[in-house]
Amino acid sequence: MSKLADTHSSGFDALDGFDLDDEFLDLDDGRPGPQLTPPPAAAPMSVPAEAAFVQAAPPVVATPSALNPVSGAVEVAIPRIAVHVFAERQDTAAAGERAGQDRRMARAATQIRLGGVQAAIEAYQNEPTPPLVIVESLKDPQSLLAEIDQLAQVCDSGTKVVIIGAANDILLYRELMRRGVSEYLVAPIQPLQLIAAIGGLFADPAQPFVGRTIAFVGARGGAGASAVAHNTAYAMSERIGVNTVIVDYDLPFGTAGLDFNQDPLGGVADALKQPERLDATLLDRMTVRCTDKLSLFAAPATLDADWDFSPDVFEEVTGRIRATAPFVVLDLPHLWSGWMRRALISADEVVVVATPDLASLRNAKNMIDLIKQGRPNDAPPRLVLNQVGLPGRPEIPVKDFGAALGVHPSLIIPFDAKVFGAAANNGQMIIDSAAKTKPAEAFETLAQIVSHRELPTAGTQTRGKAAAGGSSLLAGLFSRKRA
Known part of the structure; x- marks a missing residue:
């Protein structure tokens, strides 16, 4: 030996010419295997350890x-x-x-x-x-x-x-x-x-980068986590200009296809069925291109199957998708299972969407405490309070809500039934259908927060137009071909 x-x-x-400022x-390095x-x-060692590695x-x-x-x-x-x-x-x-x-x-x-x-x-x-x-x-x-x-x-x-x-x-x-x-x-x-x-x-030379995963999850059903996830991803791609992929993991009831006026035949379900075969070409075929910078892995949104996959399968598919874009937004369903726990713990950033009521407070606290425990070296999850100011509904004050969780809300989205309802029914995003409203401004802010990027200047900002699946969203809703 x-x-x-x-x-x-x-x-x-080769090290003799190493630039100490690199x-x-x-x-x-081209050295043979010793x-x-x-x-x-x-x-270079002259660089402080915190900056070098x-x-x-x-x-x-x-x-x-x-x-x-x-x-x-x-x-x-x-x-x-x-x-x-x-x-x-x-x-x-x-x-x-x-x-x-x-x-x-x-x-x-x-x-x-x-x-x-x-x-x-x-x-x-x-x-x-x-x-x-x-x-x-x-x-x-x-x-x-x-x-x-x-x-x-x-x-x-x-x-x-x-x-x-x-x-x-x-x-x-x-x-x-x-x-x-x-x-x-x-x-x-x-x-x-x-x-x-x-x-x-141990970096894989065949994988040039690892995209950043941002997981959105609702503290309770109806909190609007999917709408927040989709609008935030759209703001990241169209306002900030970063390539983004949305993965809708709510397989039986996902709304990503509806929100973007798309009717995909495969999507994320096909990927979960054959994770070992996934490569860049196959992943591209499974995605729907919503804009030049936004792609969608839509859920099948059918009850024809039980959609029972192991946590390892979800992890494998998410890992393959991360190699395709700098940002991957995970739209997680409101359920609890082994793969959900792993998805929340392993995400680079977690956004918990809650409404200002007691059930959301309890569930959000349980989620945030578990995520903090499983991610000791990461920042705590971000809290988004949605549907704030619903007429006639008693609400927990924002200050008290954040104090009970030990997490200050990153964003407060006001309730606006007209704006959100019109956008959902037309398959549009808020920043397109109601660009001057407070919810649109809120999603642009949240996009900057989770992506750690600033909005480009007005002179360089470009906007992609979402591809429409037809002249009417509702007209083609039930025309999907059955296998």
Whole structure:
């Protein structure tokens, strides 16, 4: 079994010209495979750890206190691997434990041990090494290199090693890279920083990016979560100008097809039936192009089948769709099941839509508490209060509603039966049918909040016109062909 030190002579001259001002990572270093698989990414050590290894968050629009920017947001897909962490300090072990509990690491199995490099060397004398080993050493550079040479003698071929050290030294970094170390992080580290480093090592080169998922769910039936989701997605695509996909997971009763005046024959149901066959071409055939920047995976909205799929199938389909667009809006039904729980926990952003009544308050609190517990490293879910100001209905004051949940409402949408009713019956979005109204303004604001993007200036803003399925929505509603 060859040592990592044997790779010293293979050369790593590409780093000699590395620009210390570069923020992002070089995805192809061209080195041959040594004892420990060389990294697909390398970052200069002179850059602070917080900036070097955590993906920069997109610009955040300056809206009211509803907009709480998520610092250091990380969007990665980590495969089913085993990760062993050998820490020397308690705070490093705690960071590794929190990272292992993160939703992005749900498919990985993480073990945390104390003892640093020496503990790893002793452990792997009698057991195989996992795909990823993370070790911490607070020793001086020369002692660290000596320990890494010892670790190389017990590591299996193909194992990636990440070092957490105390020295912010570019020469040490280059020497570690020459020895085949996959990544070097400077202590202290944060959970999201560690997750970003792991995600970079196991990034799929065939998948250029991972889209951001935004899940909308109603606190109770009739809260208007679907209408909020569809109008927000439309504002993201047509006002902000980002490519967006809507996925209607309310299979028997979904309204996305109605809201956009579309009558798809397949859609998301076809994708769920054959997740293993999904590729870019097949996904494109299953989508309906509403505008140049908005696509729709509509629900079948029929009761011909039970639509009983496993959580893994929903996760697989969502993952495939994320590779097709920067933003994926999930329109989730008002039900509770294993796949619903997983969808809420794994989404990059969760929006809970509630009405100002007691049932919504109870259900929203249960949802928000569960989501907070399952997403310890993420911002809390966003709360949208809908249908506020319904004539004749006693309502819980907005201030009291937010105080009871511990989450301040990100947006308050006033009740306007005429505006919403006309848009729904005509298969239009609010920003098109009633652009000057308060609900239209609210959806533009919410689009900025969840996408972390600002509205373009008036001179560059373009609007796509939703494709109509026919001259009348109701005329073709029941003309769908049955299999």
